Amino acid sequence: MTTRWLTPEEQRAWRAYIAGYLLLEDAIDRQLQQEAGMPHAYYSILANLSDAPERRLRMTDLAERLKMTRSRLTYAVTRLEKDGLVRREDCEWDKRGSVAVLTDQGMAVLESAAPGHVDTVRTLLFDRLSPEQVGQLEQIFxxxxQGLQGDGGEAAPDELPWRRRSSPCSGTPQPDDRAT
Amino acid sequence: MTTRWLTPEEQRAWRAYIAGYLLLEDAIDRQLQQEAGMPHAYYSILANLSDAPERRLRMTDLAERLKMTRSRLTYAVTRLEKDGLVRREDCEWDKRGSVAVLTDQGMAVLESAAPGHVDTVRTLLFDRLSPEQVGQLEQIFxxxxQGLQGDGGEAAPDELPWRRRSSPCSGTPQPDDRAT
DNA sequence: TCCCCTTGGTTCAAGTTTGAAACAAACCTA
DNA sequence: TAGGTTTGTTTCAAACTTGAACCAAGGGGA
Structure with a gap:
């Protein structure tokens, strides 16, 4: 099959997208590095844990939510653990498991960094978009x-027994926020 | 000033955007790594050079177009040079300068990798968007x-004398394509 | 129960990226 | 034209990411 190249419109969109997200991620990374001493991905780990019940999540769950590889997460959590922001605990009913828990110190760091981060995201992104564009952005991505993770199947996450034991290693999502 | 947190709509858009671009970049990187043995950023270097007049560009110009730091580019070009895909030449009228040139081999590698790359971008992104969404994507980013680079001022790049000497180190943009 | 296959996590080496120097050439100004 | 600043590029160490092993432990099934 002879390659279907990008149309001029698609090329423009692609270029704009690439440039935009590179600049945006760069700016966000720098801001967080300066004000919180960690890259965006690490901040996201803290933010995600803070939203989870009991501030704890199993490594794999966390990795999946953050779209990170497990080894990347392992490395990151090890660093955050050294900094005292996260603690690792064993999962009781699955001895293979490891649970990352946000410490009080981690929560404190997160709370002190959140305003600056949100402000950056707002200033650089949302303040420049109309409400309609915000909707379009959500829809597009x-x-x-969906196409990228749905591909795999993602069996409906219905009642997996161990997810409901009284003292869960990980919990279920929750809409709260500190902007990723 | 008391932080203006993200509205629910903004939160959803932000989360969707983060997840989407992480998955997309990951997929693109893996595809290129497998089929061309290099990450997306490196492919972009080749693609950008191939569009430039004489397939050559000064390091700084290249870095700016690709939104890369100079040191990152230096490292990348060094690697590509080892692979024989790019060659470095001295800039004649500015002895500080260094020019990256796409070799024939580099062009060949690029051309063999382009179809697969474009196909990936198309399948994962454009085939999932309506024409209107393509326009929205461009507009948004x-x-x-603009907000991110314009901030610095970006004095109108009017006639810098050296840019026009008969045998330019770098040239001016050009709309052609191999999908970034 | 004994195997074998899958799953959850970590480890290790190799490759990349970052940011802060270090240099050298080009520019400007007095 | 000397001296100081800016610009173009590389270098270096430290941090981060990747992917391929590796090591349990869990889950069947014969």
Missing amino acids: TQVA | TQVA
């Missing part, structure tokens, strides 16, 4: 993400 | 990027 939701479609893209 | 153009606005974002």
Whole structure:
């Protein structure tokens, strides 16, 4: 099949997208590095844990939510643990498991960094978009993400027995926020 | 000033965007790594050079176009040079300068990798978007990027004398394509 | 129960990225 | 034209990411 190249419109969109997200991620990374001493991905780990029940999540769950590889997460959590922001605990009913828990210190760091981070995201992104564009952005990337993870199947996450034991290693999502 | 947190709509958009671009970049990187033995950023270097007049560009110009730091580019070009895909030459009228040139071999590698890459971008992104969404994507990220580079001022790049000497170290943009 | 296959996590080496120097050439100004 | 600043590029160490092993432990099934 003879390659279907990108149309001029697609090329422009692609270029704009690449430039935009590179600049945006760069700016966010720098801001967080300066004000919180960690890259965006690490901040996201803290933010994600803070939203989870009991501030704890199993490594694999966390990795999946953050779209990180497990080894990357292992490395990151090790660093955050050294900094005292996260603690690792064993999962009781699955001896293979490891649970990352946000410490009080981690929560404190997160709370002190959050305003600056949110402000950056707002200033650099949302303040420049109309409400309609915010909706379009969500719609576009939701479609893209679905195609990329849905591909695998993602069996409906219905009642996996161990997810409900009284003292869960990980919990279920929750809409709260510190902006990723 | 008391932080203006993200609205629910903004939160959803932000989360979708983060997940989407992480998955997308990951997929693109893996595809290129497998089929061309290099990450997306490196492919972009080749693609960008191939579009430039005489397939050559000064390091700084290249870095700016690709939104890369200079040191990152230095490292990348050194690697590509080892692979024989790019060659470095001295800039004649500015002895500080260094020019990256795409070799024939580099061009060949690029051309063999392009179809697969474009196909990936198309399948994962454009085939999932309506024509309107493609336009929205461009518009949104153009606005974002403008805010991020325009901030610095970016004095109108009017006639810098050396840019026009008969045998330019770098040239001017050009709309052609191999999908970044 | 004994195997074998899958799953959850970590480890290790190799490759990349970052940011802060270090240099050298080009520019400007007095 | 000497001296100081800016610009173009590389270098270096430290941090981060990747992917391929590796090591349990869990889950069947014969």
